[in-house]
Amino acid sequence: MDDISVQTYEFNASKEDPLFLNSLIFKYVKIHVLRDIVYHGYLESIDPLQYSVILSMTKGNECKKIFIPGHAVLNITVLDNFDSLKPKNNEVIFTAEDVLEKKQKMVSWFKKNLLPVIEEGENIVVGNISILPPYSENDICALNPIVATEVRKMILNMP
Known part of the structure; x- marks a missing residue:
């Protein structure tokens, strides 16, 4: 785990940069929310109006999606080198x-x-x-x- 690069972003400041928020999609992240709760998973979507997020969390061979209201997100930490854990259902290919x-x-x-x-x-x-x-x-x-x-x-x- 020592070769993992970590970058933490304060979420309220990031709301001013929609291109940056879009760059977080499909990255493995740690999301810190109110009440000192932390979630780990792949960021699937960020609502551009309310800044709510949908996170895909993997456990074993199962993928669970959770909705996190935008007002509850404090910061997002991008964790690299977790590509092997990416949920298979995101690999939809369209010609x-x-x-x-x-x-x-x-x-x-x-x-x-x-x-x-x-x-x-x-x-x-x-x-x-x-x-x-x-x-x-x-x-x-x-x-x-x-x-x-x-x-x-x-x-x-x-x-």
């Missing part, structure tokens, strides 16, 4: 053809449901919501969580 097919299917689904949809580069834009590749219900970018939830439901109902 370019799969992604393009999914994009076309989603655009036609939104049009069929009479929603104003346009394509901006790789993104699908429905009103003020963007859907990013690989175009799943988890790839929605929106400022309004209620509208995002409705779009998510629509994507989940897509044939």
Whole structure:
């Protein structure tokens, strides 16, 4: 364990740098939260509005995901050299053809449901919501969580 490089970041200061927060995704981290609780695992996602995080924790061959509210996170320590522990379910591989097919299917689904949809580069834009590749219900970018939830439901109902 001596060859592990460690970097600790105060979470509130890091909120001002979204690119930095994005660079933490899929890194093995130690998250220190309120009440002196510490979690270890792979950082799967950071909510850009509330700064809540989803952490994948491995124990043996099992992977457990936990949700940590953003207000409870005090600091994040990045631990390197743990690549062999990375959960297998993050290794989803999409081909370019799969992604393009999914994009076309989603655009036609939104049009069929009479929603104003346009394509901006790789993104699908429905009103003020963007859907990013690989175009799943988890790839929605929106400022309004209620509208995002409705779009998510629509994507989940897509044939």
